[in-house]
Amino acid sequence: xxxxxxxxxxxxxxxxxxxxxxxxxxxxxxxxxxxxxxxxxxxxxxxxxxxxxxxxxxxxxxxxxxxxxxxxxxxxxxxxxxxxxxxxxxxxxxxxxxxxxxxxxxxxxxxxxxxxxxxxxxxxxxxxxxxxxxxxxxxxxxxxxxxxxxxxxxxxxxxxxxxxxxxxxxxxxxxxxxxxxxxxxxxxxxxxxxxxxxxxxxxxxxxxxxxxxxxxxxxxxxxxxxxxxxxxxxxxxxxxxxxxxxxxxxxxxxxxxxxxxxxxxxxxxxxxxxxxxxxxxxxxxxxxxxxxxxxxxxxxxxxxxxxxxxxxxxxxxxxxxxxxxxxxxxxxxxxxxxxxxxxxxxxxxxxxxxxxxxxxxxxxxxxxxxxxxxxxxxxxxxxxxxxxxxxxxxxxxxxxxxxxxxxxxxxxxxxxxxxxxxxxxxxxxxxxxxxxxxxxxxxxxxxxxxxxxxxxxxxxxxxxxxxxxxxxxx
Amino acid sequence: xxxxxxxxxxxxxxxxxxxxxxxxxxxxxxxxxxxxxxxxxxxxxxxxxxxxxxxxxxxxxxxxxxxxxxxxxxxxxxxxxxxxxxxxxxxxxxxxxxxxxxxxxxxxxxxxxxxxxxxxxxxxxxxxxxxxxxxxxxxxxxxxxxxxxxxxxxxxxxxxxxxxxxxxxxxxxxxxxxxxxxxxxxxxxxxxxxxxx
Numbered sequence: 001x002x003x004x005x006x007x008x009x010x011x012x013x014x015x016x017x018x019x020x021x022x023x024x025x026x027x028x029x030x031x032x033x034x035x036x037x038x039x040x041x042x043x044x045x046x047x048x049x050x051x052x053x054x055x056x057x058x059x060x061x062x063x064x065x066x067x068x069x070x071x072x073x074x075x076x077x078x079x080x081x082x083x084x085x086x087x088x089x090x091x092x093x094x095x096x097x098x099x100x101x102x103x104x105x106x107x108x109x110x111x112x113x114x115x116x117x118x119x120x121x122x123x124x125x126x127x128x129x130x131x132x133x134x135x136x137x138x139x140x141x142x143x144x145x146x147x148x149x150x151x152x153x154x155x156x157x158x159x160x161x162x163x164x165x166x167x168x169x170x171x172x173x174x175x176x177x178x179x180x181x182x183x184x185x186x187x188x189x190x191x192x193x194x195x196x197x198x199x200x201x202x203x204x205x206x207x208x209x210x211x212x213x214x215x216x217x218x219x220x221x222x223x224x225x226x227x228x229x230x231x232x233x234x235x236x237x238x239x240x241x242x243x244x245x246x247x248x249x250x251x252x253x254x255x256x257x258x259x260x261x262x263x264x265x266x267x268x269x270x271x272x273x274x275x276x277x278x279x280x281x282x283x284x285x286x287x288x289x290x291x292x293x294x295x296x297x298x299x300x301x302x303x304x305x306x307x308x309x310x311x312x313x314x315x316x317x318x319x320x321x322x323x324x325x326x327x328x329x330x331x332x333x334x335x336x337x338x339x340x341x342x343x344x345x346x347x348x349x350x351x352x353x354x355x356x357x358x359x360x361x362x363x364x365x366x367x368x369x370x371x372x373x374x375x376x377x378x379x380x381x382x383x384x385x386x387x388x389x390x391x392x393x394x395x396x397x398x399x400x401x402x403x404x405x406x407x408x409x410x411x412x413x414x415x416x417x418x419x420x421x422x423x424x425x426x427x428x429x430x431x432x433x434x435x436x437x438x439x440x441x442x443x444x445x446x447x448x449x450x451x452x453x454x455x456x457x458x459x460x461x462x463x464x465x466x467x468x469x470x471x472x473x474x
Numbered sequence: 475x476x477x478x479x480x481x482x483x484x485x486x487x488x489x490x491x492x493x494x495x496x497x498x499x500x501x502x503x504x505x506x507x508x509x510x511x512x513x514x515x516x517x518x519x520x521x522x523x524x525x526x527x528x529x530x531x532x533x534x535x536x537x538x539x540x541x542x543x544x545x546x547x548x549x550x551x552x553x554x555x556x557x558x559x560x561x562x563x564x565x566x567x568x569x570x571x572x573x574x575x576x577x578x579x580x581x582x583x584x585x586x587x588x589x590x591x592x593x594x595x596x597x598x599x600x601x602x603x604x605x606x607x608x609x610x611x612x613x614x615x616x617x618x619x620x621x622x623x624x625x626x627x628x629x630x631x632x633x634x635x636x637x638x639x640x641x642x643x644x645x646x647x648x649x650x651x652x653x654x655x656x657x658x659x660x661x662x663x664x665x666x667x668x669x670x671x
Contacts, residue, residue: 015650016650016653021632022630022632024647024654026654026657026658029668035504035505035551038507038508039508039552042507047644054668054669055668055669056667058668063504064505076505078505082505082506085507096669116666117666119665122665128549129549131550142574143550143574144550144574144577145551145552145555145574145577145581146552146553146578147552147578147582147643148578150644151643151644151647154644154647155644155648156658157647159643159647161630193547194570197570197572197573198573224548224574225548227544227547227572227573248666254664257662257663257664258662258664293492293494293547314491314542314543315491317490318490318491411549412500412502413502413505430494430496432496432548433497433519434496434497434519435496435501438500438519
């Protein structure tokens with residue numbers, strides 16, 4: 001019988017297989033950041049161990065880093081200490097590090113792909129659940145805990161039981177104005193936050209094949225929000241085109257050998273998935289979340305659901321608690337929800353294509369009075385690229401704040417946070433209680449919806465902008 | 475890792491589903507660089523409410539957390555496991571755990587036990603009616619016992635063996651050094667390298 005993409009990549013990395021034991025998997029690329037690595041390095045020190053493969057390891061700083069005044073010392077002493085710990089550990093063990101201020105610094109899941117380190121058929125791990133992002137290249141990429149970070153540093157392997165496989169087949173074509181973010185939010189709402197638990201997802205079908213690499217990364221990024229540790233997309237010409245010429249992409253004969261291998265990384269026609277979900281792309285529209293988990297979402301054209309409408313008691317209770325936390329009334333149209341802050345950025349939607357999409361909508365328009373908008377490139381390189389295209393000027397003229405690269409408002413670890421009760425439309429990946437700051441209320445949206453929402457002051461899609469654009473400077 | 479064989483203790487019934495790791499330990503606690511001192515951050519936002527179950531005097535000293543389905547979703551932060559352990563929990567029971575959290579818990583000796591929701595419901599009823607009721611989680615017998623409840627649970631034999639013996643994963647893997655070196659020998663030249671270019 002044929003094999004799925006996930007099974008092929010898995011099999012190619014088995015170092016040791018024995019009855020009654022998890023497979024021992026080889027790890028091709030280990031990404032590190034400041035938050036989940038300090039205790040792992042401590043463990044190495046305590047046991048007198050070294051980093052086995054420095055040439056397969058790379059670190060950057062993203063979670064704690066401020067996005068303003070990056071040339072000044074970091075104000076929060078605890079954040080500063082954590083960054084200093086990473087620098088000290090990388091120096092002591094010899095790990096390549098791109099610290100704050102370096103041109104290759106950025107959100108770890110934006111840095112790997114842009115350097116060309118994330119390649120089809122590789123295994124990629126990081127102490128961060130959004131490592132699933134790298135699956136967009138046909139890599140088997142998953143988040144790990146700190147004990148596993150230490151394990152990979154010491155052995156370059158991980159003992160893992162092989163997950164099951166699930167196909168998410170997206171038929172048809174996404175309608176005009178519907179993005180990868182809308183698609184993945186709709187998938188999560190459909191299968192639930194636990195729907196992918198125990199599976200590696202493979203996104204496939206005509207709608208997926210048409211997506212750019214950036215859009216594919218947005219999809220795979222949020223596999224974890226559907227409960228799956230990893231999501232993958234088979235590599236194709238779009239993937240090869242994106243990789244060619246990147247700093248760490250193979251060259252010459254190596255490139256040819258690599259592409260020949262990469263072309264084999266497709267699910268065989270006679271392979272069987274353990275589960276399959278089929279989504280009709282043509283039926284989708286802009287999608288937003290109303291609740292406090294990423295599965296609590298609905299089309300923007302819908303209304304806040306009535307908890308009483310849920311048959312399952314646990315879902316009903318969860319919806320009641322969510323509406324209470326979010327300060328929303330059942331039955332209110334989602335478009336009527338006013339926001340205080342709009343955040344464009346993160347490993348989900350902080351790449352150049354996302355910034356271009358938001359800028360195209362904001363050009364010659366203004367952010368609504370009383371709304372704060374933050375635009376945070378996913379990496380320093382993305383920031384430079386955006387500036388070279390004049391996008392920074394578009395954002396600033398619209399009244400948005402243009403920042404330096406980092407995780408920023410995706411999570412409450414750095415100065416960019418919501419105040420209690422403040423409401424955001426955010427292109428990030430988690431709407432958990434307090435995720436963007438204590439008491440903050442988050443609606444997950446696409447960059448396009450974020451930009452339209454910033455202009456109108458309430459949840460909206462670009463189609464709601466009926467104005468003649470305000471000429472710049474007026 | 476501390477070994478886990480069997481544990482008996484009082485319970486905290488947590489009637490919530492989808493308890494994500496941001497609720498278990500909020501991000502600002504993740505700036506610490508140690509594995510201890512996270513107990514005050516456990517469920518920090520919810521603990522501001524004096525009526526929250528963890529704050530009730532009758533729940534002090536409880537060591538078994540009985541939670542709703544999809545416990546530990548979201549971030550990969552192992553700090554969530556450390557926070558539960560630092561606070562004093564030895565085991566967590568739920569109908570479903572998120573994959574990464576489950577892996578992290580078993581690597582630290584916090585036994586996560588999967589039971590059907592209807593058994594979880596029974597444990598909730600029992601321990602809400604009687605806060606002194608004890609629950610026994612027996613890894614040898616793969617069984618959870620409480621008054622009127624006996625339920626077996628599954629855990630793969632390898633994880634069980636590691637937990638029962640408190641074995642360190644890294645030492646076990648390093649016994650296979652020859653296999654790792656042999657694999658490295660045959661890795662193709664086109665594989666990415668961080669120290670090149």
